[in-house]
Amino acid sequence: MFKRIRKVFTRFIEKASKVITSRENLEEIIEEFKLELVSNDVAYEAAEEIADKLLEAVGKGEVKSRGELVEKLRLIIKSFFEKAGSLDIFGEALRHNPYKLVFLGVNGVGKTTTIAKLAYLYRLKGFKPLMVAADTFRAGAQEQLRLHGERIGIPVFTGKYGSDPAALAYDAVRYAENRGYNVVLIDTAGRMHTDVDLVNELRKIVRVVKPHRKILVVDALTGNDAVEQARFFDEAVGVDAVIVTKVDAYEQGGVPLSIVYSIGKPVIMIGVGQDYKDLKEFIIDEFLDKIIPEK
Ligand SMILES: Nc1nc2c(ncn2[C@@H]2O[C@H](COP(=O)(O)OP(=O)(O)OP(=O)(O)O)[C@@H](O)[C@H]2O)c(=O)[nH]1
Ligand SMILES: [Mg+2]
Incomplete structure (x- = not known):
């Protein structure tokens, strides 16, 4: 998990801390770091901002040691996440009855x-959830969700x-209201995100x-494409938060x-495997610990 970006940070910190006082070749080292970030799925603008802020801090004399x-x-990186805020989909669920979530994402x-x-x-x-198979498009989609439902009861x-x-x-929400389900999770059809019909269909569902919330699901393994999808869905339908899957690989x-960075919405959870328990809350500090070596 996140091994390559950690290597990039580790190498950069080693190199840069050697020249942090002399500043010799520091700009080149930061430039190289920036490109390595980009080649590990960091959006170009984000990498550029990291590099610029770092250079600025060095210029102001704020960074004089490896620790600093x-x-x-x-x-710098934490500020990107903090700008996007957070979303507590469990706390919110306590305040709405039923709490309605729609899930978006490509196939x-x-x-x-x-x-x-x-x-x-x-x-x-302690909630009473209802799952809704609003994917009436792909053969097998209804059965697939039903099978999950049977397995987890x-x-x-x-x-x-x-x-x-x-x-x-709509019918599912009425059903949930009548039967006392307090969280409704609505699955939608995944198709190419450029599919106009899909977008209209999603807008209609919404x-x-x-x-209460529209949650985008993206696959980490698709790299920059996941970022493009986030931009697209956010513009086309609006996204409140993102779940990143397949982080285990x-x-x-x-x-x-x-x-x-790109859409200014929080990542709330990560998928870390194929088991039902393999969904973890995304915690900024834990992510930072994983990608940036210790002082
Ligand atoms: N390793 C790993 N596999 C995952 C994770 N999340 C989902 N998968 C696998 O990804 C595959 C696709 O998952 P689905 O849930 O069917 O994807 P979907 O978005 O509903 O697909 P469509 O209905 O076709 O749009 C399955 O084999 C899942 O087991 C994860 O966090 N880690
Ligand atoms: Mg599906």
Whole structure:
């Protein structure tokens, strides 16, 4: 997990701390660092801001030792995450009844699996979740969610293939209201994000269901594409928070940072495996500990 970006930080800190007082070749070292960040999925603008802020801090004499360099790097990156704020989807669920979440994302990123993991987590925390298979498009999608539901013992609201997903989702919310479900997790069809029909369909679901939050799911392994998807969905439908999946197999490391930087919305959870328990809260300091070596 995040091994490659950690190497980039480690190498940079080694090199830069040797010349931090003389500043000899420091600009070149920072330039090289910037390019290495970019090649590990850090969005170019984010890498540039890291480099610029670092140079500025050195120029002002704020960074004179390895320890100060490490600290400054952490602060710069942490500020990106803090700007995006946070979202507590468990705390919010206590205040709405039912709490409605719609999940967005292109095909294969892990939406359906993530919904099952999250429903599992909600139940562990004492909620009564309902999963909704509003993917009436892809063959097998309804069964797939139902199978997850059977395995974890959480009900799934299904409908007919080819039927209107917005109408299905609307019915599901009414059903949840009548049966005392307090969290409704709505799965949607994943297709190419450039698909106009999909975007219209998602907009309609959002219009009809009025979800409290729209959660985008992206696959870390797709790198820059995940960042592009985030930009696209945020503009087309609006995104409140992001869940990054397949982080267990992801070494580059830049995706969470780039998404937060690019759309200014928080990453709230990460998928770290294929089990139902493999969904973890994203904690900024833990992420920083993983990518930046100690002082
Ligand atoms: N290793 C790993 N695999 C994951 C993770 N999340 C999902 N997967 C796998 O990714 C594959 C696709 O997951 P789905 O949940 O079907 O993806 P989807 O976005 O619903 O796909 P569509 O319905 O086709 O749009 C499955 O094999 C999952 O087990 C994760 O965090 N780690
Ligand atoms: Mg799915």
